Each structure stands twice: as structure tokens, then as C-alpha cells.
Amino acid sequence: MSHKPEGFKGMATPKDTKKHAVVLLSGGLDSATVAAWLKADGFLIYALSVDYGQRHRVELNAASKMASWVGVEEHLILPMDLRPIGGSALTDPSWPIPKGGQEQDPVAADIPITYVPARNTLFLSLALGFAEARGASVIGIGVNALDYSGYPDCRPEFIAAFETLANLATREGVEGKGFQLWTPLQHMTKVEILQKAEELGVPVEQTISCYDPDASGLACGLCDSCRLRTQAFQALHG
Numbered sequence: 626m627s628h629k630p631e632g633f634k635g636m637a638t639p640k641d642t643k644k645h646a647v648v649l650l651s652g653g654l655d656s657a658t659v660a661a662w663l664k665a666d667g668f669l670i671y672a673l674s675v676d677y678g679q680r681h682r683v684e685l686n687a688a689s690k691m692a693s694w695v696g697v698e699e700h701l702i703l704p705m706d707l708r709p710i711g712g713s714a715l716t717d718p719s720w721p722i723p724k725g726g727q728e729q730d731p732v733a734a735d736i737p738i739t740y741v742p743a744r745n746t747l748f749l750s751l752a753l754g755f756a757e758a759r760g761a762s763v764i765g766i767g768v769n770a771l772d773y774s775g776y777p778d779c780r781p782e783f784i785a786a787f788e789t790l791a792n793l794a795t796r797e798g799v800e801g802k803g804f805q806l807w808t809p810l811q812h813m814t815k816v817e818i819l820q821k822a823e824e825l826g827v828p829v830e831q832t833i834s835c836y837d838p839d840a841s842g843l844a845c846g847l848c849d850s851c852r853l854r855t856q857a858f859q860a861l862h863g
Contacts, residue, residue, distance in 0.1 A: 645669045646761050650688045653834040654854065655818060660697070661822070668763065699759070713738065724849075737775055745776075752766070753794075792804055819857045
């Protein structure tokens with residue numbers, strides 16, 4: 626299966642003839658890879674990051690660095706405080722972040738308390754509005770169903786359902802060409818994602834995936850996200 630967004634005709638030179646894409650940019654490895662991939666395929670990128678009251682706010686700084694590196698047309702950091710809703714260790718610092726005892730510990734497949742209720746539904750809704758306003762027909766998101774199988778809003782069924790919704794709920798979807806949710810990492814392993822990031826030249830060391838970094842932004846090394854990332858590095862580079 627091709628990983629190119631549908632309808633892509635190749636690199637266009639005049640700026641106004643290029644296709645536009647919105648990417649949900651978190652500051653982590655996955656979203657940076659999606660943004661770099663679309664840029665390499667000739668898209669003009671509009672990046673959206675959400676300041677939702679996450680305890681790992683250093684990811685917003687990383688997102689800004691990745692937006693600058695990619696060379697996006699616009700980087701919108703949108704505030705939407707989810708802390709009053711609660712229900713997640715990522716928005717409630719009184720909840721402990723699940724961690725392994727060592728880097729090689731496996732990540733459990735059940736839905737962890739780092740799941741933020743309806744987060745991807747909310748974020749994709751914001752991205753959809755941003756895309757329609759900017760004339761972008763592609764929305765890129767770095768969801769993955771293999772390494773993050775516990776999250777219900779990372780599943781292919783969810784992505785397909787939201788794409789259907791996007792094309793029913795918008796003027797562009799009803800009157801225009803509609804929208805495509807582009808999820809090229811959906812069925813890739815973390816090792817394959819890391820390989821692709823390095824192939825695209827992503828400055829991986831400037832991304833952060835940790836759920837519980839310290840005040841200086843140093844990754845904890847033992848949360849689920851850190852362990853997956855470390856295990857991928859070790860598998861790829863020894």
C-alpha cells in the first residue's frame with residue numbers, strides 16, 4: 626500500500642499550486658516524522674499543536690523546534706485546557722505516570738491511565754477546522770496501532786470513522802473535494818518509524834516523547850513512551 630496521500634501529483638514548483646496539509650504536531654518522534662514525510666512529498670505544511678494543560682509541556686517547545694526545522698507555513702499553538710475534565714495522568718499531576726522497572730520492560734496492551742479522554746477526537750476536530758480554513762485537504766497525524774494498541778483513538782477503525790465524519794460535517798466535504806486523514810505510521814513498528822525519521826533527516830534528538838520529563842525537559846526513561854523509544858533505538862543501532 627502506498628504511503629503517499631491520495632491525489633498527490635508530484636513536486637510542484639509554484640507555491641500556490643502545491644497541496645496543503647495540516648499536521649498535528651506534538652513534538653514527539655511520530656508527528657515530526659509525519660510532518661517531514663509530507664514536506665518531502667511536496668506539501669505546504671500547517672502545523673497545529675494543542676496546549677491542553679499537559680504535564681509534559683516541554684513537548685510544546687519541541688513542537689516549535691520541529692515546526693521550524695520542517696519549515697511550516699504556520700505553526701498554531703492552540704490553548705484548550707482539558708485539566709477540568711480530568712480522567713488522565715497526563716492532565717492530573719496527582720496521578721502517577723505508569724513506569725517500568727527497567728528500559729526493556731514490555732508495555733502493557735490495556736488502556737493505560739495516560740489515555741486522555743477523547744483527545745484525538747478533539748484534536749482532529751480542531752485540525753479539521755484549521756484545514757478547512759487554510760484550504761488543506763490532507764490532515765496528518767502520527768497515530769500507531771502497533772505500539773500504542775491500548776489507545777482506542779489510535780485504531781484504524783477510529784481514523785476511518787473520523788474521515789467519514791470530516792466529509793459529512795464540513796462545507797468542503799459536502800461541496801468540495803473533501804478531506805483525507807493521512808496516517809502513514811498506523812501499521813509501522815517503532816523501529817520502522819525511527820528508520821523513516823532518520824531517512825528523512827529528522828533531528829530525532831530534538832523530539833521528546835516522554836510523559837514525565839523533569840523541569841529541564843530531560844526524559845524520565847521509564848514511562849511507556851520512553852521505553853518504546855529506547856527499545857527501538859537499541860534494536861536499530863544496538
